[in-house]
Amino acid sequence: MNRDNENAVLFGNGDELPSNHSQNPHINELIEGLGRRQVLAGGAALGALAFLGVSLPGSSEAAQATTQGLGIFKPRSRLPFTPVPVTRADTITVPQGYKATAFIPWGTPITGSYPVFLEDASNSAQDQAEQTGMHHDGMHFFPIDAQWGYGRRSDHGLLVLNHEYIDVNLLHPNGPTVVNGKRTSAEEVRKEINAHGVSVVEVRRNQQGEWEVLPSARNRRITAATPMQIRGPARGHVLMRTRYSPDGTATRGTQNNCANGYTPWGTYLTCEENWAGYFATQDTTLPRELSRYGLRNTSRFGWDTLAGDEFERFDATRKAADATGDYRNEPNHFGWIVEIDPFNPDSTPVKHTALGRFAHEGLVFAPTRPGKRVVCYSGDDSQNEYIYKYVSRGKFRPGSRANSRLLDEGTLYVARFNADGSGDWLALDIDDPAFQAACAAAGVSFADQGEVLINTRLAADVVGATKMDRPEWGAAHPDTGEIYFTLTNNSSRTTADAANPRIANAYGHIIRWRELSRDHAGTRFAWNLFLLAGPSSDSRGPNGQPLNADNILASPDGLWFDEDGRLWIQTDMSGSQLSSGPFGNNQMLVADPRTGELKRFLVGPSGCEVTGITATPDFKTLFVNIQHPGEGSTPSNLLSTWPDGPGKRPRAATVIVTRENGKRLL
Numbered sequence: 001m002n003r004d005n006e007n008a009v010l011f012g013n014g015d016e017l018p019s020n021h022s023q024n025p026h027i028n029e030l031i032e033g034l035g036r037r038q039v040l041a042g043g044a045a046l047g048a049l050a051f052l053g054v055s056l057p058g059s060s061e062a063a064q065a066t067t068q069g070l071g072i073f074k075p076r077s078r079l080p081f082t083p084v085p086v087t088r089a090d091t092i093t094v095p096q097g098y099k100a101t102a103f104i105p106w107g108t109p110i111t112g113s114y115p116v117f118l119e120d121a122s123n124s125a126q127d128q129a130e131q132t133g134m135h136h137d138g139m140h141f142f143p144i145d146a147q148w149g150y151g152r153r154s155d156h157g158l159l160v161l162n163h164e165y166i167d168v169n170l171l172h173p174n175g176p177t178v179v180n181g182k183r184t185s186a187e188e189v190r191k192e193i194n195a196h197g198v199s200v201v202e203v204r205r206n207q208q209g210e211w212e213v214l215p216s217a218r219n220r221r222i223t224a225a226t227p228m229q230i231r232g233p234a235r236g237h238v239l240m241r242t243r244y245s246p247d248g249t250a251t252r253g254t255q256n257n258c259a260n261g262y263t264p265w266g267t268y269l270t271c272e273e274n275w276a277g278y279f280a281t282q283d284t285t286l287p288r289e290l291s292r293y294g295l296r297n298t299s300r301f302g303w304d305t306l307a308g309d310e311f312e313r314f315d316a317t318r319k320a321a322d323a324t325g326d327y328r329n330e331p332n333h334f335g336w337i338v339e340i341d342p343f344n345p346d347s348t349p350v351k352h353t354a355l356g357r358f359a360h361e362g363l364v365f366a367p368t369r370p371g372k373r374v375v376c377y378s379g380d381d382s383q384n385e386y387i388y389k390y391v392s393r394g395k396f397r398p399g400s401r402a403n404s405r406l407l408d409e410g411t412l413y414v415a416r417f418n419a420d421g422s423g424d425w426l427a428l429d430i431d432d433p434a435f436q437a438a439c440a441a442a443g444v445s446f447a448d449q450g451e452v453l454i455n456t457r458l459a460a461d462v463v464g465a466t467k468m469d470r471p472e473w474g475a476a477h478p479d480t481g482e483i484y485f486t487l488t489n490n491s492s493r494t495t496a497d498a499a500n501p502r503i504a505n506a507y508g509h510i511i512r513w514r515e516l517s518r519d520h521a522g523t524r525f526a527w528n529l530f531l532l533a534g535p536s537s538d539s540r541g542p543n544g545q546p547l548n549a550d551n552i553l554a555s556p557d558g559l560w561f562d563e564d565g566r567l568w569i570q571t572d573m574s575g576s577q578l579s580s581g582p583f584g585n586n587q588m589l590v591a592d593p594r595t596g597e598l599k600r601f602l603v604g605p606s607g608c609e610v611t612g613i614t615a616t617p618d619f620k621t622l623f624v625n626i627q628h629p630g631e632g633s634t635p636s637n638l639l640s641t642w643p644d645g646p647g648k649r650p651r652a653a654t655v656i657v658t659r660e661n662g663k664r665l666l
């Protein structure tokens, strides 16, 4: 989602206000004399990377490509398409030779009685529980033969996707009913709850080569009310006890699921991002596990204002003698990574607390090898928050049913990006002497590792992590193992540092690092900046040059590597940047890190965000999500009519991108 709001109220866009009030220094408070111009030009960070032997597209790699170009032959471009121009057309624009087709828009019947979508949005709450949800986001294609983690089928699979949030004006025939600031219709709110979560959709290519939804027992809706289990160090913790789960081991639902992940063992991961706004508390003094996450006295959709246990759980006010009599701890059940087995529709989703509690954007695994520990990364997408890494204690065993446990026992680290281009992973582990020393120095104490994880942000403050410009998606280069992360923007940055070099960063950038240990499990890394987004006057492309008409972008968000090591970048601009900036509608570009080439591949319809990306193994079908087309529409004022056409409400949808000649996409 985008975030222009400074006054999030009922039905605001739900972006969380900054809540990192720690005294952690920005990098430039640690060093002297590192100017913005020097950082933009590469500066100290690039020098250090050269020292560490990291190749830089802006220098050595690109120079090598250029030299080859001057020689006997010019290497074939790995981006052989004509870039699409910036546009504000209310359609999907792709290069010549490609086609884009909308698929499974919000309201597509997938299970139960397969209720048909009603264009006036009069479907019931139960209908919504049997249809795809609203606001598609992160997504993964599981080949139908991938039940044990590896499959090659490209004509049949499970498409699993998040539904990040809802637009209440379009979800109901005439918007939501609110009386004196309170919700009055349980049916309406249940529909909203059911429009959140995740869809599992079995899809297959028919004889004509078109993708279809199969009626299937595997199709499933997971909503903001689906029963889930809690695992890892916070399972059963005193701070997890609620009226629903007095022993703190179970919960209901997942919401605000932004980017995603998928495991080497064939399961889907959905990541809870801006969940804090779904709760309200009337308590005037908040415990740290609520205040550090920005809980307020009003919630985004007002679900907490209805009577009944299914709604009261969104009210975190202390009402009973202890936590087993109310929902003071319900917000502690959110902010986790949730694992779903898409091949088993009866499986109970698992919240993995070992991976930390924050505004998880997504989860990306480093290349995983049998017999090795698994390593994964997640950003906390809020202004001035952090990037984390998790290392399992146990080893990955292909085919083992126990692999899911790898996400229950391990070490969570947070990143410190040093100004010289080096970086450190700082353990958030109650048994780690450095962590203990940092806690003692800060005067902060935790009773156990469960409490550390419930308070992940505070633990990261304590060890001196680097405040970042809203970490969004991450992606792992399939060959080099380098990890790339988008930093989308940060209007509240007042102090620049090497890793976040622009004050009031309006355009965002992409950072990347290389672990110094071969298995990714060590504590040191080397980093540099891959891209500074923005207009030609204020940007630096992967080739070291300013961006141009073929590739200007802002607010990079979605990020994904194809199997050939091309990096796909999706944008989530909002507000004036979207309506009047030089960038047109939100878009998707593709970069070749080998050469520094970067081209715009797709532009979305009006008011949308382009997000979510996955492909079939044969790379002949690319699935991309279009979220909130026509954002800000009302039933009487439609700002987009994609994908159904004139007079029809805009609907989030997946887009299937193929070549007209049926060959590989690139």
Ligand code: FEO
Pocket (backbone or CB within 6 Å): 001, 002, 164, 258, 259, 273, 361, 381, 472
């Ligand atoms: Fe939901 Fe960080 O975007």
Ligand code: CA
Pocket (backbone or CB within 6 Å): 001, 002, 472, 488, 557, 572
């Ligand atoms: Ca975003």
Ligand code: CA
Pocket (backbone or CB within 6 Å): 001, 002, 137, 164, 258, 609, 611, 627
């Ligand atoms: Ca989103």
Ligand code: CA
Pocket (backbone or CB within 6 Å): 001, 258, 259, 361, 472, 473, 557, 558, 572, 611
């Ligand atoms: Ca996002």
